[in-house]
Amino acid sequence: MxxxxxxxxxxxxxxxxxxxxxxxxxxxxxxxxxxxxxxxxxxxxxxxxxxxxxxxxxxxxxxxxxxxxxxxDGQQHPKWPAARRDVRLLGEPVLTEPLALHLAALGAEPRTTPVRTAPDTSSTKTGDLLDGNPAAVVWCLDGPVPDGLWDAADRLPEHGVAWLRCHREGWQAYVEPLAAVPGDVTAAHVRARRLAATPAHRELAAYWSGPRTSGAPVRLTAPAAGLLAALLADDLGRWATGAPETAGLPARRRLRCVDLRNLTVTEHPVLPVPAVAPMPKQDG
Structure with a gap:
């Protein structure tokens, strides 16, 4: 042997x-x-x-x-394949900067779009996100996701581009599942599943849509931002290298919630939402 x-x-x-x-x-x-x-x-x-x-x-x-x-008897640390090295980062620098450092250390080549020029709700098209032919797009928000902001990005897996994202709602931050192929869990699926899972679905929908009244702002600490960036980088690295799942839920079927007050991470299973068949037309 x-x-x-x-x-x-x-x-x-x-x-x-x-x-x-x-x-x-x-x-x-x-x-x-x-x-x-x-x-x-x-x-x-x-x-x-x-x-x-x-x-x-x-x-x-x-x-x-x-x-x-x-x-x-194999390689312990598979290299990041060249075809998947180009990773486009969008969103808040407090998250994209540590994420870029993690990805570069793993062998990727992250490209950061400054928050001031990141696509907004009204103008984002899937073609804009495909500019430069990235292998993956990661979008990080230090706040709730505005209605429609990620609609175009949800179509990235249809073009062979991996799609990963995170956002914050008060003291809770959410790291959503990586979507790599059509049929994976999108941001819209997560939104629908979360609404279906809570009796306060009207309140949650209103919270997402705004407006919201807040007191002193929640500020991401360096340890909290580093943890979120590490979770994103690990998910992306496992997708890029094909590393096997070793524990917990599969990354592409897992929603993680990070309590920013004590950096506790909880996992929740999440599945795609099946397409709804159109109602049949009635005669007359």
């Missing part, structure tokens, strides 16, 4: 009087039944220092680790 290494987050520990145990990526401990296998040799194999034998007890244990997903 070829050499393999434990995947990040998986570790093996020697427990006095009980042999070896594996600590999984979820933080659970599982005992290793290695029978009469040499523990030092097993640790050497699991660390990738030596190739595992094709048969025998050591080979059996290593194959079990492979089957459980605890070992890898």
């Amino acid at each position: 070829s050499r393999s290494r434990l995947v990040p987050g998986v570790e093996v520990v020697a427990v006095p009087g009980r042999g070896l145990a594996v600590r999984t990526a979820d933080g659970e401990f599982l005992g290793i039944r290695a029978r009469d296998a040499d523990e030092d040799a097993l640790l050497s194999l699991l660390s990738g220092a030596a190739a595992a034998p094709a048969d025998g007890e050591l080979g059996r244990v290593v194959r079990a680790f492979h089957g459980a997903g605890y070992l890898t």
Whole structure:
């Protein structure tokens, strides 16, 4: 067998009087039944220092680790593919600036549109967002989403462009699912699902439409903006590199709410809203 290494987050520990145990990526401990296998040799194999034998007890244990997903012989950090490096960022600099830094560190090539020239509700067309042939468009708002602002952007997946966004409503910020292909969850879908899930749907719709009266403004702190930017960059990086989902809900079916008072993140499943069939015409 070829050499393999434990995947990040998986570790093996020697427990006095009980042999070896594996600590999984979820933080659970599982005992290793290695029978009469040499523990030092097993640790050497699991660390990738030596190739595992094709048969025998050591080979059996290593194959079990492979089957459980605890070992890898592939690249740990896949590179951001060139075809998906061009990422267009729109919105508030308090969010787009840290996001651009995260994306550049991951291997993308972000292009930031200053907020003063970002498309507005009345003039945005899908063609405007496709200018320069970006692989993805990310739009960050430090406030609620005005009616119609993201209608044109919701059509980006139909043109093969990934679409990701976030916005803030008071002390709550929302990181919406990444939409990469037709049929993925759009901003309009999230809006409809949120209205359907609350008994205060009239109030929520009125809040979105405005006007709103506020006291002292909520200001995004650097840690809060950094957290939102990190969540967006991670979602985009997983899409770009095809990294597998490791925990929680799938990124393209997940709405995350960040409580900006304590930076608590909660996840909510969200599905596309099926198209409504037109009412049949009645005779007469």
